[in-house]
Amino acid sequence: MDKRFTDIIQLIKQSRTNAIRAVNAELINLYWNVGEYVSTKLEKSEWGESVVADLANYIKNKEPEIKGFSDKNIWRMKQFYETYKDFPKLSSLVREISWTHNLAIFSRCKTSEEREFYLKITKEENYSSRELERQISASLFERKIIGNEKLSAVLRVFNQDISTTFKDSYVFDFLNLPENHNESELQRGLVKQMKKFILELGKDFLFIDEEYKLQVGNSDFFIDLLFYHRGLQCLVAFELKADKFKPEHLGQLNFYLEALDRDVKKLNENPSIGILLCKDKDNEVVEYALSRSLSPTMVSEYKTQLPDKKLLQQKLHEIFGNKTD
Numbered sequence: 001m002d003k004r005f006t007d008i009i010q011l012i013k014q015s016r017t018n019a020i021r022a023v024n025a026e027l028i029n030l031y032w033n034v035g036e037y038v039s040t041k042l043e044k045s046e047w048g049e050s051v052v053a054d055l056a057n058y059i060k061n062k063e064p065e066i067k068g069f070s071d072k073n074i075w076r077m078k079q080f081y082e083t084y085k086d087f088p089k090l091s092s093l094v095r096e097i098s099w100t101h102n103l104a105i106f107s108r109c110k111t112s113e114e115r116e117f118y119l120k121i122t123k124e125e126n127y128s129s130r131e132l133e134r135q136i137s138a139s140l141f142e143r144k145i146i147g148n149e150k151l152s153a154v155l156r157v158f159n160q161d162i163s164t165t166f167k168d169s170y171v172f173d174f175l176n177l178p179e180n181h182n183e184s185e186l187q188r189g190l191v192k193q194m195k196k197f198i199l200e201l202g203k204d205f206l207f208i209d210e211e212y213k214l215q216v217g218n219s220d221f222f223i224d225l226l227f228y229h230r231g232l233q234c235l236v237a238f239e240l241k242a243d244k245f246k247p248e249h250l251g252q253l254n255f256y257l258e259a260l261d262r263d264v265k266k267l268n269e270n271p272s273i274g275i276l277l278c279k280d281k282d283n284e285v286v287e288y289a290l291s292r293s294l295s296p297t298m299v300s301e302y303k304t305q306l307p308d309k310k311l312l313q314q315k316l317h318e319i320f321g322n323k324t325d
Helices: 003-043 050-062 071-084 088-096 099-108 112-125 129-137 140-146 183-192 194-201 249-263 283-290 309-320
Strands: 169-171 205-216 219-229 234-244 273-280 297-303
Touching (some): 003 050, 003 071, 003 088, 003 099, 050 071, 071 088, 071 099, 088 112, 099 112, 099 129, 112 129, 112 140, 129 140, 169 194, 183 194, 183 219, 183 234, 194 205, 205 249, 234 249, 249 297, 283 297
Parallel strands (some): 273 297
Antiparallel strands (some): 219 234
């Protein structure tokens, strides 16, 4: 490409992006205003519910080129407006994502806290509508709230973004692994489904290699999966354990982090982070094991099936009380 013209190309692309955002915001404004109008008419008993169907038929017959205003969609616009009208902060966020994304969030999420979470993360992670649907099904919100990340003392003060970067539990339902699987099967599955794996991790993760080779002395060692995190600007080593967490697992991971920092990490990068990913863990054992760890490590567990959303929501209510909008 001729480098003389790259700035012009960038200006064109940025202008197109801005135009798409402006069109989307205006579309959301339209649906909001229609929803407000219908809601007000029904609330004041100026309209009966059958009028919505009459309105949809009127638009269809009078202005057939106008699409998207079936009676079902108009009811959705009313629900959209009523869901957010008392939450000014959220009503501004909804204009930053598409109508399809909004539909998934306000129709599937139960509380304003959950909606705010998905509104923000959809924008931050640039989820497609399919990716968003999958994260809601995987109970990402509940797992983030309930998850009590087990971090080493070093990692707790490492960076303020740590708690939002890593999860206490990960869901790998896309692997279709049998219940009794080994670490090699888990690793092969994650590498084969890397796009979905990174979606579960977060899009700031860049995959470097599997079985990443470290040479220390006259011996070779291999990290299961090595990533780089753009936001934290550090290497992230994942060690996979297809069984329950054992304290001795940390020794191996700490050794890998030391080797990475001495031989691989660049001067401008932050200390490497280690994630021990286990099939199961006893939180008290994890806490004891991490209490004196001098390396930035954490222990997470993974599930091979979607979690029971109702059970997670019940646990949320037990922890925080039965909070509603």
